[in-house]
Amino acid sequence: MVAAGIAGYGVYVPRYRIKTSEIASVWGEDGEKLAKGLGVFEKSVPGPDEDVATISVEAARNAIKRGNVNPLDIGAVYVGSESHPYAVKPTGTIVAEAVGCSHDITCADYEFACKAGTAAIQTCMGLVKSGMVKLGLAIGSDTAQGRPGDALEYSAAAGGAAYVIGSENLLATIEETYSFTSDTPDFWRREGEDFPSHGARFTGEPAYFRHVGAGAAGLLKKTGTTIDDYDYFVFHMPNGKFPVAMGRQIGVPKEKLEDSLVVRRIGNTYSGSAMIGLARVLDIAKPGSRIFVVSYGSGAGSDAFSITVEDAIEERRGQVPTVDDYIERKTYVNYSVYAKYRRKIKALS
Amino acid sequence: MMSDRVAIVGAGMSKFGELWDKSLIDITLEAGMYSIFDSGVSGSEIDGLVVGNMSAGRFTGQEHLGAMAVDMGGLGSIPSYSVEAGCASGGAAVRQAYMAIKSGEHDVVLVLGCEKMSDVSQTEAMNTISVAGDWENEGMFGATFPALYAFMARRHMMEYGTTEEHLAKVTVKNHANAAHNQWAQFQRPVPLEVVMRSGLIADPIRVLHSSPVTDGAAGLVLCREDLAKKYTDTPVYVESSEQSSDTLALHNRKSITQMDAVIRSTRSSLKEAKLTINDIDVFELHDSFTIGEIILTEDVGIAKKGEGGKALDEGITEIGGKFPVNTSGGLKARGHPVGATGVAQIVELVLQLRGDAEKRQVDGAEKAMAVNIGGTGATSIVHILGR
Numbered sequence A: 001m002v003a004a005g006i007a008g009y010g011v012y013v014p015r016y017r018i019k020t021s022e023i024a025s026v027w028g029e030d031g032e033k034l035a036k037g038l039g040v041f042e043k044s045v046p047g048p049d050e051d052v053a054t055i056s057v058e059a060a061r062n063a064i065k066r067g068n069v070n071p072l073d074i075g076a077v078y079v080g081s082e083s084h085p086y087a088v089k090p091t092g093t094i095v096a097e098a099v100g101c102s103h104d105i106t107c108a109d110y111e112f113a114c115k116a117g118t119a120a121i122q123t124c125m126g127l128v129k130s131g132m133v134k135l136g137l138a139i140g141s142d143t144a145q146g147r148p149g150d151a152l153e154y155s156a157a158a159g160g161a162a163y164v165i166g167s168e169n170l171l172a173t174i175e176e177t178y179s180f181t182s183d184t185p186d187f188w189r190r191e192g193e194d195f196p197s198h199g200a201r202f203t204g205e206p207a208y209f210r211h212v213g214a215g216a217a218g219l220l221k222k223t224g225t226t227i228d229d230y231d232y233f234v235f236h237m238p239n240g241k242f243p244v245a246m247g248r249q250i251g252v253p254k255e256k257l258e259d260s261l262v263v264r265r266i267g268n269t270y271s272g273s274a275m276i277g278l279a280r281v282l283d284i285a286k287p288g289s290r291i292f293v294v295s296y297g298s299g300a301g302s303d304a305f306s307i308t309v310e311d312a313i314e315e316r317r318g319q320v321p322t323v324d325d326y327i328e329r330k331t332y333v334n335y336s337v338y339a340k341y342r343r344k345i346k347a348l349s
Numbered sequence B: 001m002m003s004d005r006v007a008i009v010g011a012g013m014s015k016f017g018e019l020w021d022k023s024l025i026d027i028t029l030e031a032g033m034y035s036i037f038d039s040g041v042s043g044s045e046i047d048g049l050v051v052g053n054m055s056a057g058r059f060t061g062q063e064h065l066g067a068m069a070v071d072m073g074g075l076g077s078i079p080s081y082s083v084e085a086g087c088a089s090g091g092a093a094v095r096q097a098y099m100a101i102k103s104g105e106h107d108v109v110l111v112l113g114c115e116k117m118s119d120v121s122q123t124e125a126m127n128t129i130s131v132a133g134d135w136e137n138e139g140m141f142g143a144t145f146p147a148l149y150a151f152m153a154r155r156h157m158m159e160y161g162t163t164e165e166h167l168a169k170v171t172v173k174n175h176a177n178a179a180h181n182q183w184a185q186f187q188r189p190v191p192l193e194v195v196m197r198s199g200l201i202a203d204p205i206r207v208l209h210s211s212p213v214t215d216g217a218a219g220l221v222l223c224r225e226d227l228a229k230k231y232t233d234t235p236v237y238v239e240s241s242e243q244s245s246d247t248l249a250l251h252n253r254k255s256i257t258q259m260d261a262v263i264r265s266t267r268s269s270l271k272e273a274k275l276t277i278n279d280i281d282v283f284e285l286h287d288s289f290t291i292g293e294i295i296l297t298e299d300v301g302i303a304k305k306g307e308g309g310k311a312l313d314e315g316i317t318e319i320g321g322k323f324p325v326n327t328s329g330g331l332k333a334r335g336h337p338v339g340a341t342g343v344a345q346i347v348e349l350v351l352q353l354r355g356d357a358e359k360r361q362v363d364g365a366e367k368a369m370a371v372n373i374g375g376t377g378a379t380s381i382v383h384i385l386g387r
Helices: A020-026 A030-040 A052-067 A091-098 A116-131 A200-223 A241-249 A254-258 A270-284 A311-316 A323-329 A335-342 B024-039 B066-071 B089-102 B122-130 B145-160 B164-178 B194-196 B225-231 B260-273 B290-300 B309-315 B330-334 B338-354
Strands: A004-012 A016-019 A042-045 A075-082 A105-112 A135-143 A158-166 A170-186 A231-235 A290-298 A301-311 B006-012 B048-052 B080-083 B108-116 B200-201 B215-224 B237-243 B283-285 B367-374 B378-384
Touching: A004 A052, A004 A116, A004 A270, A004 A301, A004 A323, A016 A020, A016 A335, A020 A030, A020 A335, A042 A158, A052 A135, A052 A158, A075 A091, A075 A116, A091 A105, A091 A135, A105 A116, A116 A135, A116 A158, A116 A170, A116 A231, A116 A270, A116 A290, A116 A301, A135 B215, A158 A270, A170 A200, A170 B066, A170 B080, A170 B237, A200 A241, A200 A290, A200 A301, A200 B048, A231 A241, A231 A270, A241 A254, A241 B024, A241 B089, A241 B367, A270 A290, A270 A323, A335 B330, B006 B024, B006 B089, B006 B338, B024 B066, B024 B108, B024 B338, B048 B066, B048 B338, B066 B080, B066 B108, B089 B108, B089 B215, B089 B367, B108 B338, B145 B200, B145 B283, B145 B290, B145 B309, B164 B194, B164 B309, B164 B330, B215 B225, B215 B338, B215 B367, B237 B260, B260 B290, B260 B367, B260 B378, B283 B338, B290 B309, B290 B367, B290 B378, B309 B378, B330 B338, B338 B378
Parallel strands: A075 A105, A075 A135, A231 A290, B048 B080, B048 B108, B283 B367
Antiparallel strands: A004 A158, A004 A170, A016 A042, A135 A158, A170 A301, A290 A301, B006 B215, B006 B237, B108 B215, B237 B378, B367 B378
């Protein structure tokens, strides 16, 4: 069977940031303590004219340019998000047209809380491996919602990542993938509701840790590898605390996780989270490095990937902005502006 | 036949903690089975069942727990019911079973205490617990239990010089004990400075001064004294069971730095058992908040009034001290599934008196006392046990 892997990747993070301490001051909380406890010091905020479609387009353009691929070779486009601008009408079609795909494509939007984007990668891997398409475009992107005053407001952020999945001229090979899925209602948003609900502490042990842990264990078993075989680890980042605790639980050395922890400075970009973390590692990893990724989606499930960086990655660096370029490019806003941009002011909507 | 004394021949409990994958029925049956297996009593010999539970109706949407336990536990058609006395529901269940046997009406009674608290939101859990206070005059105005215990702590600090460090020392001690209790929710020590830095809930009460939201169940098998030796070589006897009530609302009491119901019920239980406080080797005292344990050590008579903090400084309530308190980890570290707590206190003392408490064993313990409180002290139920 042909190999499948990453032929191109790119990210996009909106420029606006709000500090955890700024949000905390509105709700009478101790910002410094909260930021340290959560492991989130500031989060990205989408501008008033940004949504999942615009973020996905930016990320996809970066991925295509970096991969030096012809958008006309893309045969499938999948956008994973829990903040698609339309309930009915795909984001994927907007993205496909905007990046110059042909009309001879299959396309759909995905939703699986924070792991819809990695599910899109898996779908594209299947299509590429079976020869049904030459290239697939998998995107994870969100402008995540957090109810004002809720714990989620400190982490719910915006950003996205796009991966061109192919079998030739790969920047990194995806050797194997494994998923773990169960019906676990830890976090949800019903049709028509503006903000999600969550099961507070229930989102931890029985949800995130169980599924990410089982995803990791399943992939190690499937590949016959151990933690020591990998140079980098990426776990979904609902906050800065969970991935670190997850790593500790399964014996990942801290330094192997550190490079992926983008959550500290941009917050939880939901469907973009693990995919942006992976992109940051791809930005710096040497050819031959092995990367272990586990995404997580509430509801609940995890997608785990074993990835090896290829030589070609080095010559494709510098073509498009890196994750750090986007992280450093920032303009702080206060809570009032944030409330306006995020349409939290009722009289405005 | 009237029984002179009542014996405890079986004790068991479920793990305490956030038991996401278990239901109220699961944990209640688990505790029941462990206690029955421990007793050697056969199911058909049990002729009555009492369940201690505070609010299964709100926490899990299930009431009529007596019938539930008899049905699911395969105990046939024996009489059963649940009793409620706020956070003292477990103690009340033990006392009901004790009286049922003592009166001669029953021979062998299974007591279960249970609460499944983690299935509702934290706000709902807090509101549900709060109704053990005076809801119309306290809870409705925001005076939740942390707030009420904060009043008690502040006043105790003002009157007697008790410090925040004293509040923290109770936590440190009880966590150290729970580290050796395989059933406890928090089986780990916690350093003093971590307690002192933990989040403030209601000044001066911090998160780590407070018992947690817990799922758990505990069970006991009680029987007539003359039957006890048939089942076990190491029966534990209920030397006395006493109960007293006080005003429901904290603000109606003469003093908020003592619990009169505790003073009355401990004095009468010692008298009934013909013992003095110095005869008691090990205690389980209701530490829903750590200031509660400090106040109870005074009201029970371990420390003089106002010297509960000093007792901690001197280590007399540690294992190895003169009056070890909460060897199980207490409500703070074993966990506080409200209706199960009073039963779990007795389970711990039974283990202590049998010499089965392993690394937390109080050497040569002969007599033991449990004090189970409802609300801020509106109910106090005291049991003295002996071997």
